[in-house]
Amino acid sequence: MNILVTGGTGFIGQALITQLLAQHKVYCLSRRAERVRRCFGDSVTPVEDYSQLTGADIDAVINLAGAGIADQRWSESRKALLRSSRIDGTHLLVEWMSRQTHPPRVLLSGSAIGYYGDHPEGEALPEGGPVTPGFTHQLCADWEAEAMKAESLGVRVCLLRTGVVLGKGGALAKMLPPFRFGLGGPISSGEQWMSWIHLEDQVAAIIYLLGQREAQGAFNLTAPEAVRNLEFSKTLASALKRPAFFTVPALVIKLMLGEGAELLLGGQRVAPTRLQAQGFSFQYPQLSQALTHIL
Secondary structure (H helix, E strand, C coil): CEEEEECCCCHHHHHHHHHHCCCCEEEEECCCHHHHHHHHCCCCEEECCHHHHCCCCCCEEEECCCCCCCCCCECHHHHHHHHHHHHHHHHHHHHHHHCCCCCCCEEEEEEEHHHHCCCCCCCEECCCCCCCCCHHHHHHHHHHHHHHHHHHHCCEEEEEEECEEEECEHHHHHHHHHHHCCCCCCECCCCCEECEEEHHHHHHHHHHHHHCCCCCEEEEECCCCCEEHHHHHHHHHHHHCCCCCCCECHHHHHHHHEHHHHHHHCCCEECCHHHHHCCCCCCCCCHHHHHHHHC
16 A cells, blocks of 8 residues: 555654555655655655645555654643644645545544543543543544544544553653662652553554554554553563652642643543454553563
């Protein structure tokens, strides 16, 4: 297939494209073609503007573009960027699809488990689970709504509600330094739930949904066993053979991230119900197994 990937130079995108190249021709939409070439050499066709796709006959689109949600403190301008990079970008993508004589057959579009909002009570959340209103829910809901507009073009749409992706890079790279020095530990009470997924399972799930012609709608991309932050901290410290005695106060997180502190102080226990019902099998269903493999 000819596959267009947006956000392909990011943490998940690079791992995904590396796997796709074994069987498919990949186009990567990016404002900086030189970054695409640095990541993939000549094996991927960089695209800086949709006009460059004329005659490409794209069969599938995987939409992963979006500014890093925990990269900076949430100011009003940062929140506006988080929205525009996702919602406006997806709007332009679907608009381009609508202009094609033969639109792509499938759109796999990024989302996040932030869709559900904070659920401190820890009930398991399948794809139809209840939501808590707030910025992250509305961000994901509006992002998904833009992607779902492609259905009116006859395009099969899958929404990828992704948890914390663990691999060599991404969120784990930010967690590791204090843990390596024996200064790691839970955040605040440590009672908040963390729904995670190994990077290899994340990539495998996306490719799996790409090939499942009857799969459509929202899918939780998280491992079957969510854990509380306290357990995550202990498991990570154990994998590194380090103690985990220190606690990061909630005040510190709030000073660092502002309103974005909800990403670390809140949580949700998300279940990959539809993904497993579709027949997907996780290679790393347990946290200790996943962290040992990565580290």
